[in-house]
Amino acid sequence: MAVDSTSPIAASLLRWYDRHARDLPWRILPGRNITPDPYRVWMSEIMLQQTTVATVRERFAQFVSRWPTVVDLAAAADSDVLAAWAGLGYYARARNLLACARAVVERHGGIFPQDEDALRALPGIGPYTAAAIAAFAYGHRAVIVDGNVERVVSRLRAIDTPLPAAKANIYDAMDAMTPAHRAGDFAQAMMDLASAVCAPKRTNCLICPLQDDCAARRAGDPLRFPLKAARKQRPVRHGEVWWVERDGAVLLVRRPDKGMLGGMRGLPGSGWIDGAGSDVADVTHVFTHFELRLKIVAMSPAEAARRGIDGAYWPLEQLDAAGLPTLYTKVTDKMGATKA
DNA sequence: AACACGTGGCG
DNA sequence: TCGCCAAGTGT
Missing domain, CATH: 1.10.340.30 (Hypothetical protein; domain 2)
Structure with missing residues (x-):
């Protein structure tokens, strides 16, 4: 039975x-x-x-x-x-x-x-x-x-x-x-x-x-319930994004496969450094384990080339199709690159 | 074990 | 407003 x-x-x-x-x-x-x-x-x-x-x-x-x-x-x-x-x-x-x-x-x-x-x-x-x-x-x-x-x-x-x-x-x-x-x-x-x-x-x-x-x-x-262990406070990091525009297109890079936003398309920029940075941020983005404050810096195509940035120019009108992480869509929005 | 890893919504 | 929270996994 x-x-x-x-x-x-x-x-x-x-x-x-x-x-x-x-x-x-x-x-x-x-x-x-x-x-x-x-x-x-x-x-x-x-x-x-x-x-x-x-x-x-x-x-x-x-x-x-x-x-x-x-x-x-x-x-x-x-x-x-x-x-x-x-x-x-x-x-x-x-x-x-x-x-x-x-x-x-x-x-x-x-x-x-x-x-x-x-x-x-x-x-x-x-x-x-x-x-x-x-x-x-x-x-x-x-x-x-x-x-x-x-x-x-x-x-x-x-x-x-x-x-x-x-x-x-x-x-x-x-x-x-x-x-x-x-x-x-x-x-x-x-x-x-x-x-x-x-x-x-x-x-x-x-x-x-x-x-x-x-x-x-x-x-x-x-x-x-459930009881939870106290969580650590979130540090702040600072950095720059570089806006490189040419003939109605903007320079995009592919991020390294490892680490934050790995493998995703993104805008070129500096590293993200812990601690003190410029107080004025154009874009603030909160990740799980840190807060990022970015300054948008316009850069000429010539300068980008001189720095050897490995990227490709993407038409501004088709930015939706680029598949940018939210951090970067905040930047493109700020630059008026997408039609709301 | 503890930390890295995104984002949008809700109270 | 802002911290907490959501059907976790990889290292």
């Missing part, structure tokens, strides 16, 4: 999910006996890393429309994929996206592997994404822990250890809750709950399907 291994929490949450699941382009709604395309699952998971659903929706549609299969993407030009990624941030994801697509084609015959270890061996796929693909696309049981799960579980169990030290505890708690069947739905249910009911700075415990199971609610202060 089969044993029902579904925990009470999983049962409650899956019941809620059957009525409240978000309809997302990379997802198959519960109740249908089919599974989503692994390529679409993978694409969405890479895009969703540290990025909001609202932002991803649009880009996801563009990418899968332009490159419908992993074989198509593997054959794409690097510069096209990086330009299409422009504005999404964390550009290593775009470089790894291409490397992963090519690895899937070359090593796995164009089919994403089902095994978590094999998935993790692919570029850009870590523990979370491997578990997500195994469960969402292939229906396997996997323990899926992302930022949403960390928040919900830390509240459910009132985990008093700050992140990231609490990750092992949270993983074990999630493992204990994850059902043998519908493990993927269970995790996605937790994500939808985290978005609609159990948000970072707002909770609606009165409508929560897990309200009777929640230790944080019993303690009267759900927003106290």
